[in-house]
Amino acid sequence: MNIKMGIAKAGIKPSGDYDILVLKFRPSVYSLVLTQNSLAAAPVVYDRMVSQMTDRISAIVVNSGNANAATGEEGFQNAQMMAELVEECLELGDNQALVFSTGVIGVQLPMEKVEKGIKKACQNLTDLDLEKAAKAISTTDSFPKYYSYEGSIDGKTFRILGIAKGAGMIHPNMATMLSYIFTDVKIEKSLLDKITKVVTDRSFNSIDVDGCESTNDSFLVVATGETDLEINEKNKTEFAKSLLHVATELAKMIVKDGEGATKLIQINVHNGSTKEEAKKVGEAIALSNLFKTAMFGNDPNWGRILSAVGQLHLDIDFSRVKLYIGDFLIYSGQPVDYDREKAVQYLKNNKEITIDLYLERGDSDWTYYTCDLTYRYVEINAEYTT
Template identity: 80%
Template sequence: MDIKAGISKAGIKPSGDYDILVMSFPSSVYSVFLTQNSLSAAPVQYDRMVREIQDEISAIVVNSGNANAATGEEGLRNAERMAEIVADLLDIDKEEVLVFSTGVIGVQLPMDKVEKGIKEAVKNLERWDLERSARAIMTTDSFPKFYQTSGMIDGKTFHIKGIAKGAGMIHPNMATMLAYIFTDVKIDKSLLEKASKLVVERTFNSIDVDGCESTNDSFLVVATGESDLEINDKNKIEFAKKLYEVALQLAKMIVKDGEGATKLIQINVHNAESKEEAKEVGQAIARSNLFKTAMFGNDPNWGRILSAVGQLHRDIDFSNVKLYIGDYLIYSGEPVDYDREGAVRYLKENSEITIDLYLERGESEWTYYTCDLTYRYVEINAEYTT
């Protein structure tokens, strides 16, 4: 893929690390999902306008260290200014640039530094190195998040590559979570949007770290069309599967890197009445502080799992419900005599845990991903700005 990326140290991050990323690519169709938090950041508001009027883009600019959120009119002007600077340097239309920010809320961007940083990043544009780009957008992340795959459909090869960031303030409808996925297939904008929506619902919108949705969440899929492969109604499922693979891997990395997390927990809800119900049930468990602390304590505490489900006030008949932690059946319509020591050992010895809940009400299923709630989470968040 003819994608270039340049990074620079603008001095927005107090640490002095890389904090600007510019990416440049052929004019491409795209699909972008932006946070629904009504305290949305200036770049999110700006990108919403672009999304309305612009079918193709050819660059993005991201700064880390400052969210440009709750910054009023000045913030909005600064977001637009970032697009302008990039457009001038790359000699493209301003509307072909999307802008993203992540970091502290409520502080104006130091625009002189930002401008210098963007200039340097553009000067540094080179063949896209996923790891370097992923590093430049990190805030509290402990590792850079990137993933790539390729596939063959109708005898034609295609590629999908993505980077992401996020660790805290993670909850569906996205969160301080940024993700950029590029593919080289030829695809209609409407088909790309359909496939992306399907994928985002089952990946970035089905993860939780702390139930807190952010002001800046953004997820972008770009299709450059450089491959010979054209996606149509016949092969769209195969393409969506690959897109799902990349998005899921990135989403899981975010949960794994959840602030203070020691465990990635996969909650599979089966036999629900509807997809909405299955997702709600998974989310209710994923968000329960009592469940999350029990997981940290290696405690197969089924009461906390079922009670979290009961809190939805749905007419679920718990005398039909089955619950597994790993391979251990621990509730089956009533408390079950199970190998408690084995289940505790399973929780202790694995950093990836699976919960399976069978509701026996229908045919729908959903998988939700969360992490445990630990001392370190409290430490990180009680001592972040002071």
């Protein structure tokens, strides 16, 4: 894909690392999912406005180190100014650039630094480097999150490239994160919107680190149309599976990098009466701090899992429920005599943990991802702005 990248050190981050990213591409169909937090950041408000006016965009600009959230009218004007700077520097039309910010809430952007950084990024465009782009949008991330995929549908190859950031303040709708996925297929915007909604629900809206919804969450899918493959009603499912694969891999990276996390936990809920119920059950477990601290302590305390489900008041018949931690059946309508020491060793020796819960109420399944809650999480967030 012909995507150009510009990065710059504008001095927004105290670390002095790269904090401005500009991506330029041909005018492309896009789909945008934004936070539902009522305290939506200025760039979110701006992007919502732009998305109502145009079906195609040609660039994005991202700053890290400052969320430009809860910054009032000045914040909105600054977000708009960032977009206009990119459009002017890259000689694009109006409403061709979307703006994204991530970092500390409640601080105005240092626009003199931002302006210089954007101009520098725009003047030094190179071919897209996923790793460098992912680093430029990072804040408390401990590693850059990016993924590349190549597939084939109807004998025609296509590519999907993605980057993301996020490590804390993670919970839908959406998780606290930014993610940008590019594909070279041809697709109508209405169909891309439908696919993106499904993909979002199954990936970025099915993860949790700390139960805290953010002000800046944004997920953007861009289809540049550079390949001969056209996605339509006949092949949309196959393409959606590929897009979901990329989004899920990025989402799992975010959870794995949960601030201070030592374990990625996959919660598979089986046999729910509806998909909504299965997702709700998975979310309840993922949100339980008691469960997450037990996982950190390598404690197979299954009572914390079932009690989290019970507090949903879904009238579940627990005499039919089965619960596994890894391969260990630990509850089957009543306590099971299992090898607790081996279960402890499973938790202790694996960085990726699987929980399987069978509700026996229907045919609907859902997978939710979370991580353990550690001492380090408290330390990181206690010192975040001090």
